[in-house]
Amino acid sequence: MEYRIGDKCRQYASCDTSGGQCTLVTGPEFAACRSCAEQCRIAAGPDGLAAFSCEEKC
Numbered sequence: 001m002e003y004r005i006g007d008k009c010r011q012y013a014s015c016d017t018s019g020g021q022c023t024l025v026t027g028p029e030f031a032a033c034r035s036c037a038e039q040c041r042i043a044a045g046p047d048g049l050a051a052f053s054c055e056e057k058c
Contacts, residue, residue, distance in 0.1 A: 009033035
């Protein structure tokens, strides 16, 4: 298993299984977290450790 930038945002997502299928349910917290994590990834460039350090603050 491999952790990727933005994985911590999954805590703000869930699966709605009504209707027999899994439908992704997200809220504003998920969108804000993903946006922050993406900005960290872009700003850090190839420095993965800097991206993870930044993501901790999202």
